[in-house]
Amino acid sequence: MSRGRSLPRLAGYHVLFGLAILCLSALVAWWSIFIENAIEQQHRDKVENLLAGMNAMALQKGHDRAYLPREQSPLADDARLEVLACTRATNPYHVSLDPFWPTWCLQARDAYLAELEGSFNRRIVMVAGESAVLIVVILVTVFMLYRMISTERRHARELGEFFSRVTHELKTPITGIKALLQTLKAQELEREQLLPILDLALRQVERQEMLAENILVGRRMVTTDLGREPSVMDVGRFVDGFLTAHQGLLGRMDAHLEVEGPGLALADPDGLRVILENLMDNALKYAVLPCRIRIAVSGTPGAPLRLTFSDNGQGFAPDKAEAIFDAYRRLNEELPGSSHGTGMGLYLSRRLARRMGGDLTAHSEGPGRGASFTLTLKTPEEG
Amino acid sequence: MPRILLIEDEELIRTMVALNLRRQGFEVDAFDRAEAMVDKAANGGYDLILLDIMLPGISGPEGLKRLRRQGVTTPVIMLTAVKDVSTKIDVLNLGADDYLAKPFDLGELTARVRALLRRSQAVAAPDTKEGQP
Numbered sequence: 258m259s260r261g262r263s264l265p266r267l268a269g270y271h272v273l274f275g276l277a278i279l280c281l282s283a284l285v286a287w288w289s290i291f292i293e294n295a296i297e298q299q300h301r302d303k304v305e306n307l308l309a310g311m312n313a314m315a316l317q318k319g320h321d322r323a324y325l326p327r328e329q330s331p332l333a334d335d336a337r338l339e340v341l342a343c344t345r346a347t348n349p350y351h352v353s354l355d356p357f358w359p360t361w362c363l364q365a366r367d368a369y370l371a372e373l374e375g376s377f378n379r380r381i382v383m384v385a386g387e388s389a390v391l392i393v394v395i396l397v398t399v400f401m402l403y404r405m406i407s408t409e410r411r412h413a414r415e416l417g418e419f420f421s422r423v424t425h426e427l428k429t430p431i432t433g434i435k436a437l438l439q440t441l442k443a444q445e446l447e448r449e450q451l452l453p454i455l456d457l458a459l460r461q462v463e464r465q466e467m468l469a470e471n472i473l474v475g476r477r478m479v480t481t482d483l484g485r486e487p488s489v490m491d492v493g494r495f496v497d498g499f500l501t502a503h504q505g506l507l508g509r510m511d512a513h514l515e516v517e518g519p520g521l522a523l524a525d526p527d528g529l530r531v532i533l534e535n536l537m538d539n540a541l542k543y544a545v546l547p548c549r550i551r552i553a554v555s556g557t558p559g560a561p562l563r564l565t566f567s568d569n570g571q572g573f574a575p576d577k578a579e580a581i582f583d584a585y586r587r588l589n590e591e592l593p594g595s596s597h598g599t600g601m602g603l604y605l606s607r608r609l610a611r612r613m614g615g616d617l618t619a620h621s622e623g624p625g626r627g628a629s630f631t632l633t634l635k636t637p638e639e640g
Numbered sequence: 641m642p643r644i645l646l647i648e649d650e651e652l653i654r655t656m657v658a659l660n661l662r663r664q665g666f667e668v669d670a671f672d673r674a675e676a677m678v679d680k681a682a683n684g685g686y687d688l689i690l691l692d693i694m695l696p697g698i699s700g701p702e703g704l705k706r707l708r709r710q711g712v713t714t715p716v717i718m719l720t721a722v723k724d725v726s727t728k729i730d731v732l733n734l735g736a737d738d739y740l741a742k743p744f745d746l747g748e749l750t751a752r753v754r755a756l757l758r759r760s761q762a763v764a765a766p767d768t769k770e771g772q773p
Contacts, residue, residue, distance in 0.1 A: 421722055425694055428721035432743035433652030439746045440656055444663065457652040 270410075274403050281395045289388040293381060300377045307373075311338060311363045337369045415584070422599045426468050430461035460541075467538050471601050474531050478605070484528035484612035489637045492529070492562060493520030493554045499533050500552075511547060517555040522562035522634035528609040532617065533566075535602035536630050540568040542598060543628070561615065561639065564632040572621035572628045581619055582607045610634075642687040642757055646670040647677045647703070648719065649695050653742075657690065660746050661753070672696075674703030681712050687757055690749075693720035693731065701734055708735040715756045719744070 437458050440446070446454070477483040493516035500512055540550050553565045573581060584604040603619075610617040615634040621627065644661055648654040649672040658670045669686075671677065674695050681689060689707075693700035704716060715737040720727070723741040731739060738752055 425721040428742045429650050429653065432721070433650060433656060435743045436653060436656035436660070436746050440660060454652070454655055457655065461652055 270406065274399060278396065278399050281399070282392060285388055285391050285395065288391075289384055292384045296377065296380045296384065300373070303373060307337065307365055307369075311365070337366055338363055339366055419599060419601070423468070423472075426464065426599055430465050433461050434458050464538070467534060467602075468599065470531060470534065471599065471605055474527075474605055474609070475601065478608060478612070484525045484609045487523040487525045487528075487613045487635075489521055490524050490526060490529075491520050492522050492524060492564060492634065495524075495526065495529060496533065496552055496554060496564070499530065503534075503537065512550045512552070515551070515553045517553070519556045519558075520554045520562065521556065522615075522636055523639075524613050524615075524634050525609075528613055532606040532609055532632060535606045536566045538598075538602060539630075540566070540570055540628075543570040543572075544568070545570050545625075556636065558636075559638070560636075561633040562636055564634070565629060566632070567627060567629040569627045572624050572626045573619075574623060575621060578619045578621070582617070641665060641667050643667045643669070643685060644688050644690060644753065645677060645680055645686045645714075646690045647674055647695065647700070648672065648690070648692045650692070653692075653719075657746070657749065661750065664750055666753070674698040674700060677703050678706050678710070681707055681714055682710050686714050687760070688753060689714050689716045690753075691716055691718055691736075693718055693722060693727070701731055704731065704734050704736060715760045717749075717752060717756065 437454060474483065493514075496514055496516075500514060537550070541548065549569045551565075551567045553567075554562065555565075556562045582603050584601060603617075607617040610632055613634060615632060617630060617632050620629045620631070644666050646654060646658055646661075646668055648657065648670070651672075654670045654672065658668045661668045669680065671680070672695075674691070675698055677689060677691065678698070680686070691700045691704060695703070698706070700718060700720070704718075707714075707716070716735065717738040717740055718731045718736045719740050719742060721742040728739050737756055740749060740752060
């Protein structure tokens with residue numbers, strides 16, 4: 258709903274950026290035209306100076322009306338000019354001499370004219386190039402600013418949604434447990450009726466625990482070296498211990514552990530526990546009853562240790578295998594269970610796995626076909 | 641016996657609210673998705689709907705919008721953990737009749753349910769003594 262209200266503001270940003278691009282492009286265009294005019298003016302001034310110089314020299318030196326060979330002409334020494342026989346002046350660089358010397362005219366030397374034209378063209382090309390570069394720089398800068406502001410806005414929105422979800426995650430279990438306690442205070446319930454409700458309440462407490470743990474892990478990942486100094490541990494035995502410690506959570510699912518080969522790897526026990534808890538929570542959240550989980554630890558000499566966590570839950574579209582690891586992202590907003598969670602669990606788990614020198618990847622054949630998460634860890638030989 | 645439709649995806653809350661309302665003498669049908677509400681409430685027969693805001697699939701406010709668009713005027717109380725003023729205004733503007741923030745008190749929930757039912761019944765059946773000679 259708040260998205261609806263922010264739309265006009267968002268459109269305002271787009272319009273603002275559009276106007277900024279237009280204004281800056283117009284400024285560059287104006288600047289280019291101004292510089293081009295200045296260059297033209299300079300060119301004209303040079304030509305006029307040349308003509309004026311030619312006239313002045315003709316007047317000074319043309320008093321001798323006798324024909325002189327070209328090399329003896331009074332202007333022969335001037336690198337810019339030459340005296341030629343011509344019947345009429347057809348361009349601004351041909352200057353007729355005084356009426357007593359009509360068959361001769363002064364002409365700017367071709368080399369000098371070519372140099373003038375070349376200089377003019379070079380400067381025009383330079384201005385055009387500079388303008389183009391400037392426009393590109395402006396466009397790139399504005400585009401980057403636009404991207405930056407869009408990203409900032411997206412992050413702010415995601416953070417807002419994250420806090421909404423954290424609030425939801427904090428308050429929802431409390432609501433259920435409060436309702437249970439109020440009910441128990443006011444009336445008695447049959448044991449058969451109470452037991453499944455207590456299971457639900459316990460699950461809520463575990464969710465609270467998981468939330469607190471993930472927030473703590475997120476903070477520890479920023480402030481400490483959590484996971485950066487893995488030690489050699491027996492992953493198979495660790496998972497076995499983990500399953501034993503989480504019997505309460507596993508009461509509603511059929512969990513199966515397989516260990517093949519040596520299960521030694523470099524891992525951080527805290528980090529590994531957080532990863533397993535998040536994978537377990539994820540499997541429970543998107544479970545399809547009867548919920549089945551298979552954890553396989555397989556180690557082959559010379560290769561990373563693989564821990565595969567598979568469930569028979571709701572799965573996801575194969576093209577979402579990477580997106581589900583994004584921060585604040587949840588598997589599928591449409592699926593039952595998707596209104597729970599903060600969207601941080603898988604993100605933190607992958608970061609932890611990578612800090613330990615390994616990786617965490619996901620795979621699913623599609624919605625309704627279960628999901629499989631593979632944690633790879635370095636072996637002591639690799640480390 | 642007043643019939644209540646409860647839409648809440650959190651199983652513990654759904655179970656406890658339904659249990660308590662049933663003990664208070666209400667007939668309660670509970671579901672975890674708003675899609676169920678749109679189908680069920682459109683067919684009528686419910687006196688009140690308790691609707692969570694954050695639901696998988698169709699959200700509570702979206703479900704409410706669809707409900708009102710279909711012309712269903714059953715009173716609706718929204719339940720949610722988000723209690724900022726803008727959300728309250730939005731859901732009330734969408735056609736909700738009341739709003740209860742989590743974690744709520746079961747006694748308050750029951751009192752609000754009764755109050756809303758009284759009001760809607762009073763609107764449905766105005767006091768006929770008024771205006772009589």
